[in-house]
Amino acid sequence: MEEIIQVKCAAETEKVGYELAKRLEAGGKNKAFIALFGEMGVGKTAFTRGFASYFGINCVKSPTYTVLNEYQGRAKVHHFDFYRITDGDDLYSIGYDDIIEDDGYSLGEWSENIVEFLPEDAIWVTISRVFTGDVSEEDSMLRKITVKSKKTF
Numbered sequence: 001m002e003e004i005i006q007v008k009c010a011a012e013t014e015k016v017g018y019e020l021a022k023r024l025e026a027g028g029k030n031k032a033f034i035a036l037f038g039e040m041g042v043g044k045t046a047f048t049r050g051f052a053s054y055f056g057i058n059c060v061k062s063p064t065y066t067v068l069n070e071y072q073g074r075a076k077v078h079h080f081d082f083y084r085i086t087d088g089d090d091l092y093s094i095g096y097d098d099i100i101e102d103d104g105y106s107l108g109e110w111s112e113n114i115v116e117f118l119p120e121d122a123i124w125v126t127i128s129r130v131f132t133g134d135v136s137e138e139d140s141m142l143r144k145i146t147v148k149s150k151k152t153f
């Protein structure tokens with residue numbers, strides 16, 4: 001399935017993350033990998049913040065320097081940032097395989113860097129800027145969010 005959602009600000013991006021979490025849980029999917037794609041500053045952490053907030057986790061910070069932040073709310077949320085990951089050895093050294101097999105949800109920023117290591121059933125979330133040609137303040141906050149997965153949920 002594929003869905004495209006247009007949002008107008010960071011709070012709306014968070015809401016899309018929140019709604020995805022809610023749908024996964026409602027559909028009985030208590031383990032999933034959400035692969036996040038999109039350029040720097042587009043809203044990948046904002047999306048993750050919204051997703052985690054559904055499980056009562058309200059302190060999501062960017063894992064850019066730590067590669068991985070793990071949160072325990074009503075469910076476990078593993079928040080990866082693959083920005084500095086360049087090969088399978090790097091992934092191995094952070095325990096990637098074991099972590100994604102663990103309970104709960106994994107979200108990975110900069111999944112572009114690890115495409116060949118993404119689980120088969122990953123949900124692909126791509127965030128991109130929308131340009132209307134109008135250089136207003138509001139325009140800079142427009143985003144298109146594409147949610148894609150092999151299976152419906």
Ligand SMILES: Nc1ncnc2c1ncn2[C@@H]1O[C@H](COP(=O)(O)OP(=O)(O)OP(=O)(O)O)[C@@H](O)[C@H]1O
Nearest residue numbers: 008009010013039040041042043044045046141143
């Ligand atoms: N529609 C929007 N969705 C998300 N963030 C937005 C939006 N409009 C403006 N912003 C702003 O853009 C920034 C997005 O930051 P965020 O850390 O979520 O991006 P990121 O994709 O995780 O960046 P990085 O690649 O550096 O990890 C925030 O400052 C946020 O307020």
Ligand SMILES: [Mg+2]
Nearest residue numbers: 044045062109
């Ligand atoms: Mg980020």
